[in-house]
Amino acid sequence: MHPTDTRGHLESTTITPFSRLALAHAVGMAGDVFVTVSLAGTLFFDVGVGAARPKVLLYLVLTMAPFAVVAPVLGPFLDRTRGGRRLMVAGAMAGRAVICMLMANQINSPMLYPLAFGALVLSKGQSIAKSALVPAVVDSHDELVLANSRLAIISVVGASVAAPIAAGILKLAGAEWVLRVGSLVFVVGTICAFGIPRAKQVGSSETVDQREALHARSIVVAGTAMGVLRAVVGFFTFFAAFALKRSHEPAWVFGLVLGASALGNGLGTVIAPFIRKKVREEWMLAGALLFPALPLVLAARAYGRVSLVVAAATVAAATACGRVAFDSLLQRDGSEAVRGRAFARFETRFQLVWVAGGVGAVVFPGGGRGGIFVVAVVLLFAGLSYVGGFRRTAPRNTQPSLPPPG
Numbered sequence: 146m147h148p149t150d151t152r153g154h155l156e157s158t159t160i161t162p163f164s165r166l167a168l169a170h171a172v173g174m175a176g177d178v179f180v181t182v183s184l185a186g187t188l189f190f191d192v193g194v195g196a197a198r199p200k201v202l203l204y205l206v207l208t209m210a211p212f213a214v215v216a217p218v219l220g221p222f223l224d225r226t227r228g229g230r231r232l233m234v235a236g237a238m239a240g241r242a243v244i245c246m247l248m249a250n251q252i253n254s255p256m257l258y259p260l261a262f263g264a265l266v267l268s269k270g271q272s273i274a275k276s277a278l279v280p281a282v283v284d285s286h287d288e289l290v291l292a293n294s295r296l297a298i299i300s301v302v303g304a305s306v307a308a309p310i311a312a313g314i315l316k317l318a319g320a321e322w323v324l325r326v327g328s329l330v331f332v333v334g335t336i337c338a339f340g341i342p343r344a345k346q347v348g349s350s351e352t353v354d355q356r357e358a359l360h361a362r363s364i365v366v367a368g369t370a371m372g373v374l375r376a377v378v379g380f381f382t383f384f385a386a387f388a389l390k391r392s393h394e395p396a397w398v399f400g401l402v403l404g405a406s407a408l409g410n411g412l413g414t415v416i417a418p419f420i421r422k423k424v425r426e427e428w429m430l431a432g433a434l435l436f437p438a439l440p441l442v443l444a445a446r447a448y449g450r451v452s453l454v455v456a457a458a459t460v461a462a463a464t465a466c467g468r469v470a471f472d473s474l475l476q477r478d479g480s481e482a483v484r485g486r487a488f489a490r491f492e493t494r495f496q497l498v499w500v501a502g503g504v505g506a507v508v509f510p511g512g513g514r515g516g517i518f519v520v521a522v523v524l525l526f527a528g529l530s531y532v533g534g535f536r537r538t539a540p541r542n543t544q545p546s547l548p549p550p551g
Contacts, residue, residue: 162282163292165340167299169234170275172334174300175307176241177268179327182311183248183320184261230274230281235338237271242331249324269496273488280476281342289473290421290429297414297469301407363427363478366534368491370430371471373527374464375495377520379502381460384509384516385453398450402457409458413465420466426474427535433467434528441521448514456517463524 241264248260275296283292307330314323385402413433420429437459444452444459479487509516 162342163295165337165342166275166278166282167296169238169334169337169341170296171299171303172330172337173234173238173268173271174303176238176245176327176330176334178304178307179311179323179330180241180245180248180261180264180268182308182315183252183323183327184257230278231338231341233274234271234278234341235335237267237274238331238334238338240267242328242335245324245328245331249321249328252320252324269492273492276472276476276488278341279472289476290426290469291418293469293472293476294414294417297417297465298411301411301414305407361478363535364475364487366531367427367430367471367474368494369534370434370527370531371467371491372494372498373523374433374467376498376502377460377524378464379499380506380509380516381456381502381520383503383506385457387506387509388453388516394450401450402453405454405458406461409461409463410465412458413462413467414469416462417466417469421470421473426470426477429470430467430474431528431532431535433463433470434524434531437463438521438525438528441517441524445514445518445521448517452517456520460520 244260244264244267248257248264251257251260279289279292279296283289311323311327314326386399389398389402417429420432424432440459441456444456475487475491506516
């Protein structure tokens, strides 16, 4: 297919398989924002630093626990059922619609926590199914970065539209109504999900060749690099929150840091396809590790509100670009028949290191200047190590496993 035709395939907004996946993904992200807004106050912002620490640690455990289900159970299900990935997206939406209604009636009850756990399981399952479906809605591996980038941008847009609506409902009517409206959003998402095309291949038991493909050096080394980025994000997210809370900063400063992070995330996803035109995925991921180091060192030297805002935007932009590169690399080099399992396994590892980074931030003894400097050093070391790792290996044959378009 001519490159112009490929771009047109993605740019259609009505009938293409990509647009159907994108619409369902956007609605799901919007629904997740409603759930997050309804829970955020009780976990962190309405209590002091001492009371916040155990609640945040409990939240970190809850975000890690869903992957005990996702990796060994949902991953193989997605691969072994022809419509499993599409069904997972629809089922995750419908399940969260029900859970949101139940949570609305248990907002001040201990039952809220197991219900939140169920919502997290379904959210992660949908995310993995979405990533595994991307190659089914594009025509060549050269299109993967563009597709992943646009899905990431769409998720930012969906969240950005939903956040002020959810916040307004929270202020006017309370968390219960945020969850009830979120339930309606997930109902719409369920309907959208049934328009997503099925996977082209169905996996059975994992073969030796497929297992070896997922352990190819390009995938393993890239997975380690992406894991470092996720750990840094986990650390910085909670480090910044506690740093601002200890300094008794006003609420608008929290909002400014979150806004900078969202802006950086959007910027990273926008520039990723343009970078891919110049370099392959491995160099994109290396740049995501190395690029933030210098701005973070400068931010540490002149620590203050502006430093945290700059650091948040820089880390978010680098991570977004790196994630697009990693997803595309895994879709490029991994076998489609086990793609659901592959994404489930890596998401499990990434969530574990994200939680580890968050726990490190909660117990971090240093101040704001030291925390930013630690992040810079870790990224610089990881970036140089990754460059050395993938340059020792000759590039693999990156021809797509999909059949040629008819």
